[in-house]
Amino acid sequence: MNPQMAPSRKGESEPRRASARPAVELAIDGRTVSVPEGTTILGACRGIGIEIPTLCYLETLRPVNVCRLCMVEVDGSRVLVPSCSRPVEAGMKVHTGTERVRHTRKLVLELLASSVDLSTTPGIDALLQEYGCRPERFGPRAAAADAGVRDGAVAGHHEPPDPRTAATVAQPVKVDNDLYVRDYGKCILCYKCVEACGPDHQNTFAIAVAGRGFEARISTEMAVTLPDSACVYCGNCIAVCPTGALMVRSEFDMRAAGTWDEARQTKTDTICPYCGVGCTLTLHVQDGQIVKASSPLANDITRGNLCIKGRFGWRFVQPRERDGRAREGDACA
Amino acid sequence: MDIRLPEAEPSDEERIAIDALLGPPESAWDGGSRGRSRDSHVSYGGRAARERRHLLLPALQALQARVGWISEGGLGYVCARLSVPPADAWGVATFYALLATEPRPRRVVHVCDDIACRARGARALTAAIESECGAPLPHAENGGHIALDRERPAWMRSPCLGLCDAVPAALVTEAGTSPIERQLGNVTIGLVRSLLAGAAPPKTDGAAEAMVPQRGDPALRLLARAGSVDPTRLDAYRAAGGGKALARALELGPERVIAEVVESKLVGRGGAAFPTGRKWDAVRRQPATPHYLICNADESEPGTFKDRVLLTHDPFAVVESMAIAGFATGCEKGYLYLRAEYPLAHERIGNALSQMRRAGMLGENILGRGVRFDIEIRRGAGAYICGEETAIFESIEGKRGEPRNKPPYPVQHGLFGKPTVVNNVETLANIPRIVLEGGAAFARTGTAQSTGTRLFCLSGNVARPGVYEVACGTTLGALLELAGGVPNGRRLAAILLGGAAGAFVRPDELGLRLTHEDTRAAGVTLGSGVVMVFDETVDLHDAVLRIAAFFRDESCGQCVPCRVGTVRQEEALHRIAGGCARGGVAAELALIDEIGVAMRDGSICGLGQTAYAAVESAVKRLRLFPTAERKKS
Numbered sequence: 018m019n020p021q022m023a024p025s026r027k028g029e030s031e032p033r034r035a036s037a038r039p040a041v042e043l044a045i046d047g048r049t050v051s052v053p054e055g056t057t058i059l060g061a062c063r064g065i066g067i068e069i070p071t072l073c074y075l076e077t078l079r080p081v082n083v084c085r086l087c088m089v090e091v092d093g094s095r096v097l098v099p100s101c102s103r104p105v106e107a108g109m110k111v112h113t114g115t116e117r118v119r120h121t122r123k124l125v126l127e128l129l130a131s132s133v134d135l136s137t138t139p140g141i142d143a144l145l146q147e148y149g150c151r152p153e154r155f156g157p158r159a160a161a162a163d164a165g166v167r168d169g170a171v172a173g174h175h176e177p178p179d180p181r182t183a184a185t186v187a188q189p190v191k192v193d194n195d196l197y198v199r200d201y202g203k204c205i206l207c208y209k210c211v212e213a214c215g216p217d218h219q220n221t222f223a224i225a226v227a228g229r230g231f232e233a234r235i236s237t238e239m240a241v242t243l244p245d246s247a248c249v250y251c252g253n254c255i256a257v258c259p260t261g262a263l264m265v266r267s268e269f270d271m272r273a274a275g276t277w278d279e280a281r282q283t284k285t286d287t288i289c290p291y292c293g294v295g296c297t298l299t300l301h302v303q304d305g306q307i308v309k310a311s312s313p314l315a316n317d318i319t320r321g322n323l324c325i326k327g328r329f330g331w332r333f334v335q336p337r338e339r340d341g342r343a344r345e346g347d348a349c350a
Numbered sequence: 351m352d353i354r355l356p357e358a359e360p361s362d363e364e365r366i367a368i369d370a371l372l373g374p375p376e377s378a379w380d381g382g383s384r385g386r387s388r389d390s391h392v393s394y395g396g397r398a399a400r401e402r403r404h405l406l407l408p409a410l411q412a413l414q415a416r417v418g419w420i421s422e423g424g425l426g427y428v429c430a431r432l433s434v435p436p437a438d439a440w441g442v443a444t445f446y447a448l449l450a451t452e453p454r455p456r457r458v459v460h461v462c463d464d465i466a467c468r469a470r471g472a473r474a475l476t477a478a479i480e481s482e483c484g485a486p487l488p489h490a491e492n493g494g495h496i497a498l499d500r501e502r503p504a505w506m507r508s509p510c511l512g513l514c515d516a517v518p519a520a521l522v523t524e525a526g527t528s529p530i531e532r533q534l535g536n537v538t539i540g541l542v543r544s545l546l547a548g549a550a551p552p553k554t555d556g557a558a559e560a561m562v563p564q565r566g567d568p569a570l571r572l573l574a575r576a577g578s579v580d581p582t583r584l585d586a587y588r589a590a591g592g593g594k595a596l597a598r599a600l601e602l603g604p605e606r607v608i609a610e611v612v613e614s615k616l617v618g619r620g621g622a623a624f625p626t627g628r629k630w631d632a633v634r635r636q637p638a639t640p641h642y643l644i645c646n647a648d649e650s651e652p653g654t655f656k657d658r659v660l661l662t663h664d665p666f667a668v669v670e671s672m673a674i675a676g677f678a679t680g681c682e683k684g685y686l687y688l689r690a691e692y693p694l695a696h697e698r699i700g701n702a703l704s705q706m707r708r709a710g711m712l713g714e715n716i717l718g719r720g721v722r723f724d725i726e727i728r729r730g731a732g733a734y735i736c737g738e739e740t741a742i743f744e745s746i747e748g749k750r751g752e753p754r755n756k757p758p759y760p761v762q763h764g765l766f767g768k769p770t771v772v773n774n775v776e777t778l779a780n781i782p783r784i785v786l787e788g789g790a791a792f793a794r795t796g797t798a799q800s801t802g803t804r805l806f807c808l809s810g811n812v813a814r815p816g817v818y819e820v821a822c823g824t825t826l827g828a829l830l831e832l833a834g835g836v837p838n839g840r841r842l843a844a845i846l847l848g849g850a851a852g853a854f855v856r857p858d859e860l861g862l863r864l865t866h867e868d869t870r871a872a873g874v875t876l877g878s879g880v881v882m883v884f885d886e887t888v889d890l891h892d893a894v895l896r897i898a899a900f901f902r903d904e905s906c907g908q909c910v911p912c913r914v915g916t917v918r919q920e921e922a923l924h925r926i927a928g929g930c931a932r933g934g935v936a937a938e939l940a941l942i943d944e945i946g947v948a949m950r951d952g953s954i955c956g957l958g959q960t961a962y963a964a965v966e967s968a969v970k971r972l973r974l975f976p977t978a979e980r981k982k983s
Contacts, residue, residue: 124948173447222435233907238436
């Protein structure tokens with residue numbers, strides 16, 4: 018799927034195909050650019066090599082424009098504009114690096130970094146540095162909430178803030194099955210997992226955003242555990258998670274043991290051995306052991322998606338004795 | 351869609367409540383029993399059920415009204431009936447403050463502790479309730495999970511209930527076969543005590559709250575009938591001149607009606623001040639069908655109660671205005687989205703709809719001229735954000751009230767993805783006069799750019815709080831005088847103009863003319879017509895903290911600047927108030943300003959974009975937080 022054609026989740030219906038679309042001329046940072054109608058500002062910028070940071074955007078999902086990191090300034094617009102979802106218009110004048118743009122991006126990064134654990138978010142340190150972020154200026158982080166407290170928050174009510182600390186979404190990791198963990202202390206609420214589980218990819222609808230405001234959270238119905246939910250363990254939510262809040266169990270356990278080392282890993286593309294679809298499978302191998310399986314986002318067939326077998330059903334490849342992590346009762350070993 | 355439903359069964363009570371709304375299930379596929387009704391070997395429901403998704407919120411409200419909370423079994427039954435995934439329905443149920451997803455007592459007294467009520471004793475009231483009757487729900491220690499006696503009434507704090515002319519205000523809700531919803535004004539500790547002891551809430555016809563201090567003034571237009579004509583009888587409305595505008599509009603035809611509205615230069619009264627005629631014309635021209643009309647009666651801006659007065663005391667006029675708007679913009683269906691906290695308005699509008707249907711003023715063949723238009727009432731469930739014009743679509747569609755990014759604009763892509771016109775109650779209430787007198791005559795009142803009259807909600811420390819109608823261009827001082835000024839010989843300290851999303855103005859700014867152009871030039875806004883008056887005895891720091899808490903509570907949580915920014919704003923204000931400012935007050939104010947600018951520039955909707963407005967005005971206009979340097983000078 019052409020990422021530039023992605024319609025907004027709550028936006029207009031599918032734009033026409035690229036070939037049928039007339040060109041639109043606009044100015045980006047003073048440069049005149051011509052792109053097919055329906056292209057997003059982000060697509061137009063990337064087309065001419067202007068890098069715009071994103072968190073909630075992914076080329077395989079419909080843009081939800083909630084993280085507000087990709088904001089740009091458009092002449093005539095009272096407020097900044099999310100470049101990931103806004104289609105270009107003829108004569109538009111876009112500015113991607115103004116003081117206003119940099120200010121909002123900096124604050125978005127600081128607000129997230131002060132309230133969410135971004136320690137496993139790829140690329141975040143460089144961004145925090147580039148925008149001169151000092152998330153610690155909001156105060157020391159508050160202690161983590163007890164298990165279940167955030168899941169039970171009541172809309173429209175909150176305790177008066179503690180002036181000594183800055184509120185966070187920190188909470189215990191949800192480990193309720195053998196295949197993947199949910200560490201919502203790392204969740205930036207980008208909605209990607211909800212979209213991947215729901216209408217954009219899997220159509221399982223096991224999770225949704227619940228609650229409101231700062232207490233908004235990703236949840237199953239009644240916050241039940243995954244085995245009690247509609248989850249089918251395809252792991253397509255893990256594939257789209259930008260922060261490592263959703264993580265395969267093998268990676269989570271190795272990180273806990275201090276043995277996870279991406280520098281020592283190789284990635285090898287192969288074909289999933291299970292069914293006739295033949296999904297492309299990327300095996301992540303460390304020290305001669307498969308430690309994770311994924312599928313390339315750019316693959317036309319999978320678009321990064323797999324099923325429970327492809328994503329988790331590879332442990333038979335390596336003998337149980339040699340796999341220190343394999344345990345009795347492993348669901349897919 | 352393959353839905354996995356919870357295992358818990360609904361109770362009989364829950365089943366009855368849902369079936370009363372949706373009708374009995376057709377087969378085991380949509381929640382019925384196996385083999386009894388239609389053949390369970392054939393799949394019914396499916397897409398047909400999903401097309402009723404928009405009934406999710408009414409269904410959850412039916413459970414809340416009957417049982418007092420939404421149980422696993424109840425939620426599962428709703429999901430089966432409407433083919434909604436349970437996680438999705440849970441997300442909706444947990445979004446709305448007046449829906450409980452944990453057991454809650456059947457009776458709950460919601461006591462307003464928002465700014466207008468606080469200016470006149472609400473803090474003392476809630477403190478007294480807390481010491482006499484115990485802590486409010488939700489109890490924090492268990493994250494809301496508590497074992498409780500559901501037959502024992504409890505109380506909760508509430509944001510503004512829209513009864514700021516009769517403070518302190520409360521809303522009583524009691525679930526059961528005959529659920530009770532009652533909004534009460536001038537609440538005392540004695541009343542709350544008796545309500546919590548189980549006494550029946552006093553009856554009210556809204557008269558005590560019908561504070562139209564100008565009643566009887568022949569110059570009144572929007573309020574001409576409020577408080578003086580029986581709001582329950584169509585014949586009384588007609589005798590007072592009602593109904594003529596609809597007939598006249600049908601004679602004129604849609605184009606002429608829109609032309610008159612354009613010429614009247616009427617702009618929206620909900621806060622955004624968009625030209626109504628232009629909006630109507632844009633919807634009228636959209637080729638996609640059907641078109642929808644929404645009357646935004648989700649008046650939740652703290653300090654706003656003008657729409658309540660119109661809905662409660664002149665309901666036929668609201669309905670007639672909607673019919674004209676629907677006719678002009680090519681709609682056959684209109685929704686009136688009413689905030690949950692206005693039960694009397696709900697009753698009165700419902701009554702007006704049925705009487706006007708009987709009289710042929712709504713329905714398949716309006717006034718015998720072949721025009722089709724009807725109205726459905728949809729009720730909010732305790733979410734300020736749902737008054738935002740795109741959040742209202744999401745809410746009516748049965749989803750979480752999360753605003754949409756614009757563009758596309760509602761005139762092209764609104765409710766159910768169709769061209770939609772959204773108008774505030776007061777905006778619509780101007781329409782009959784424009785149709786009858788013509789746009790040019792309407793525009794002669796007010797100023798060149800701000801035409802007509804406007805309703806202002808006077809609350810706080812004024813002698814005669816209530817809704818006032820004055821011509822645009824009247825000064826703030828004259829309006830304050832009309833309401834009797836600040837009583838008890840006290841000094842005016844500040845006025846909050848436009849609501850929590852508005853701005854504080856100083857006592858030396860009473861010469862401000864109440865027009866869009868003058869307020870814009872002064873860097874403030876008319877907003878939804880809030881004029882909340884604070885005298886020298888009011889703790890303005892406390893008011894600012896309450897506004898910050900309000901935005902934190904009411905943020906939908908969708909976008910980062912608002913979701914986290916409202917939290918950081920409140921925290922910094924608390925640090926200043928608590929005397930523990932990090933790096934000094936000036937540094938905290940600079941931090942708040944940085945957050946505020948990012949919220950204004952980067953948020954998806956008007957809530958986040960204005961969440962800093964009142965705080966900013968308190969800092970910059972009132973200079974409420976003296977920094978060390980300023981103190982010295």
